[in-house]
Amino acid sequence: MKKTYLSNKEIRALEEKLPFKLGKGRAVYWLEHPKGKVLIIDNIPAFFEYENKLLPTLALIMETGEEFPAIYVDRGAIPYVAKGADVMRPGITQIGGDVKKGKVVVVRDSAHGQALAVGLAYLDGDAMQASKKGKMVKTLHHVGDWIWRMYRGP
Numbered sequence: 001m002k003k004t005y006l007s008n009k010e011i012r013a014l015e016e017k018l019p020f021k022l023g024k025g026r027a028v029y030w031l032e033h034p035k036g037k038v039l040i041i042d043n044i045p046a047f048f049e050y051e052n053k054l055l056p057t058l059a060l061i062m063e064t065g066e067e068f069p070a071i072y073v074d075r076g077a078i079p080y081v082a083k084g085a086d087v088m089r090p091g092i093t094q095i096g097g098d099v100k101k102g103k104v105v106v107v108r109d110s111a112h113g114q115a116l117a118v119g120l121a122y123l124d125g126d127a128m129q130a131s132k133k134g135k136m137v138k139t140l141h142h143v144g145d146w147i148w149r150m151y152r153g154p
Contacts, residue, residue: 002032003040014039017054018047019066035146045150050140055104057141059151061115068118069097069125071137072110081107081116082144087137089128099125105137117142 006014006028014028015021022028022041031038031045039047039054044063047054060066073081077091093110101124107117119137121128128136141147 001034003029004032005029019056031150033146033150038147038150045147048141048147055118055120055140056106057147057151058115058118058143059148061106061118067097068104068106069095069099069121070106070108071095071099071121071128072108072113073116074110078109078116081139082142084117084139084142084145086135086139087117087119089131089133089136092128092136095125095128097125099123099128101127107137107139107142 011022011028026042028039028041031040037049038045044059045057046060047056056066056068061068071087071092072094073087073091074093077087081087087107099105099121101121103121105119105121106115107119108115117139118141119139121137122135123131
């Protein structure tokens with residue numbers, strides 16, 4: 001895997017795409033994995049690249065408590081989401097935050113609020129609420145995948 005460290009100038013330019021400022025003195029680099037690119041900040045896989053967008057990792061969400069719109073799923077959906085399945089409407093128990101079509105959402109366990117996956121919403125929150133069936137979230141990163149293993153190990 002190839003590491004590419006970012007200069008201060010590159011970090012400042014990158015901050016325009018991030019939900020927060022990185023500040024000075026942080027170790028920031030891209031890690032090129034055969035399955036994709038991950039932005040590492042202070043040894044935490046923080047963002048991954050998907051179709052020229054930077055999406056947060058579960059590691060970033062757990063380490064910083066950064067809030068993103070959330071979709072809560074029932075106990076029956078958890079094993080499927082944890083294996084990378086898209087989120088289907090019947091498994092959703094609650095929609096939290098301002099969910100917008102095509103924007104990042106965190107999929108959480110409704111019993112404990114634990115983050116299970118990161119994905120993109122297929123619909124706005126209101127449209128999801130009104131729906132009875134169908135795919136609601138495209139899962140892009142989940143517990144146990146290659147990005148998760150960078151953070152938690154095999």
